[in-house]
Amino acid sequence: MVRRAVAAILAVCVVSAGCMAAPLTILYTNDLHLRFGGLDDIERLIISERGGETPVLLVDAGDAWQDFRTPLAAVWGDDEMVAWMSRVGYDAMALGNHDMYWGSKRLDELACAADFPILCANLRPVHGAVPFVPSTRLDAGGIPVLAVGLITEELLPYSAFPQLRSIEWETAVRQEIDRAAQPEDVIVILAHLPVADAIRVARRVPEIDVFVTGHSHETTPEPVRVGETLIVQAGAFGRTLGRLSIEVDREAGTHSLLGNDLLATEKAPTDIGRGLRRLILVASAAVAAALVILL
Amino acid sequence: MVVAPPGAIRMDISWDGAGGAVSVTTTLMPRIEVSVSSSSAVRFGLETRLVLVEDLVPFLFAATVGTEGVGVIATFFFGPVRIDAGRTWGRNASRWGTAQLSARPELSMLFGADERAGRVEPFAGVRIFPGGHALWEIDLTIGRAGVRASISAVAW
Numbered sequence: 001m002v003r004r005a006v007a008a009i010l011a012v013c014v015v016s017a018g019c020m021a022a023p024l025t026i027l028y029t030n031d032l033h034l035r036f037g038g039l040d041d042i043e044r045l046i047i048s049e050r051g052g053e054t055p056v057l058l059v060d061a062g063d064a065w066q067d068f069r070t071p072l073a074a075v076w077g078d079d080e081m082v083a084w085m086s087r088v089g090y091d092a093m094a095l096g097n098h099d100m101y102w103g104s105k106r107l108d109e110l111a112c113a114a115d116f117p118i119l120c121a122n123l124r125p126v127h128g129a130v131p132f133v134p135s136t137r138l139d140a141g142g143i144p145v146l147a148v149g150l151i152t153e154e155l156l157p158y159s160a161f162p163q164l165r166s167i168e169w170e171t172a173v174r175q176e177i178d179r180a181a182q183p184e185d186v187i188v189i190l191a192h193l194p195v196a197d198a199i200r201v202a203r204r205v206p207e208i209d210v211f212v213t214g215h216s217h218e219t220t221p222e223p224v225r226v227g228e229t230l231i232v233q234a235g236a237f238g239r240t241l242g243r244l245s246i247e248v249d250r251e252a253g254t255h256s257l258l259g260n261d262l263l264a265t266e267k268a269p270t271d272i273g274r275g276l277r278r279l280i281l282v283a284s285a286a287v288a289a290a291l292v293i294l295l
Numbered sequence: 296m297v298v299a300p301p302g303a304i305r306m307d308i309s310w311d312g313a314g315g316a317v318s319v320t321t322t323l324m325p326r327i328e329v330s331v332s333s334s335s336a337v338r339f340g341l342e343t344r345l346v347l348v349e350d351l352v353p354f355l356f357a358a359t360v361g362t363e364g365v366g367v368i369a370t371f372f373f374g375p376v377r378i379d380a381g382r383t384w385g386r387n388a389s390r391w392g393t394a395q396l397s398a399r400p401e402l403s404m405l406f407g408a409d410e411r412a413g414r415v416e417p418f419a420g421v422r423i424f425p426g427g428h429a430l431w432e433i434d435l436t437i438g439r440a441g442v443r444a445s446i447s448a449v450a451w
Contacts, residue, residue, distance in 0.1 A: 128451075286371060293369065
């Protein structure tokens with residue numbers, strides 16, 4: 001009799017635990033750097049993933065809007081990239097160092113144009129408002145997510161942002177979790193940081209469930225595990241779209257890895273003529289200024 | 296290019312072999328700055344800076360009009376690297392150029408040259424941000440003319 005009762009209780013526990021476990025797909029990009037060639041394919045993959053029953057979160061780990069290696073796109077492509085990211089429905093994006101390179105005013109304009117929040121928790125304004133927030137709460141098909149942004153300290157245009165003070169990554173994440181996280185939240189860090197730095201943070205903040213990283217242009221065919229934290233990165237330039245599948249047990253506050261894929265994209269030709277007029281304008285103005293100063 | 300963020304007042308105090316100088320700069324309108332200065336050489340200086348081109352990021356261009364003459368300033372920035380160059384016509388005619396590399400929150404490196412009366416003075420230095428932000432900074436440069444030190448602060 002007792003054995004039957006125990007079995008029945010165990011069965012109820014298993015069934016209820018099963019009900020609380022829910023799959024979640026996190027689609028991720030990083031370091032797109034204005035490479036428009038792969039975007040059509042990424043968009044196709046995103047639409048395909050959203051067509052399924054599993055809730056999908058779409059995030060980016062920074063450096064989407066700028067790159068000096070593509071001078072033609074660098075002077076015209078940022079608006080277009082923000083419009084594309086808004087159109088395909090990104091849920092959040094981490095601020096990358098390149099995203100700040102056009103200065104404070106331009107960052108304000110781009111952030112206003114974006115339909116998704118820009119996240120950065122480790123740069124704090126000493127004075128005034130900034131066009132990014134430390135974290136945001138998202139709902140992925142009923143699964144609550146707290147997304148927190150981090151940015152590298154390397155190669156930031158500090159003098160263009162005198163009102164910003166940088167704080168330690170671990171401190172920033174800890175403060176955001178303490179301030180904004182609910183017990184049932186999946187904690188996702190969108191970090192414009194190399195995997196090695198993410199490992200360091202994950203060791204000190206074990207509550208983190210997923211770390212989507214960037215900046216170093218690394219690929220993680222298998223997520224790097226630090227305790228229960230999964231760390232991923234999808235290379236660069238839109239060559240792949242990352243797809244991390246996890247099962248979230250909200251009651252137990254745990255997750256399990258179902259799979260991680262880097263979906264290869266095909267590069268389509270970019271219409272380089274679109275930015276030519278602006279590039280010529282910028283180059284002409286710079287040459288004219290140089291002549292006035294030098295001659 | 297715009298040394299004081301909108302609504303802010305910036306103060307610079309500097310010393311070099313020729314003596315001390317102090318200047319106060321504020322933004323009157325989004326494209327217009329006014330700077331008042333005093334130094335051992337020039338007791339009173341007033342300069343207005345008008346940003347003429349700001350929509351061609353990463354290139355900016357400004358004109359200056361002041362008691363010491365008229366001038367132009369061009370800025371080209373590549374994120375952590377920023378290049379400024381300028382020229383002044385008038386009593387203290389000069390040409391100058393600087394390149395600044397911001398590698399860390401606390402430190403930038405500065406390289407440049409200043410040309411007056413046909414004499415070119417190269418210099419190099421560091422820009423230190425003790426607070427980890429640029430609300431106040433200490434500049435130390437060394438050139439043929441000697442060491443120059445300055446402290447700058449921005450306040451609202």
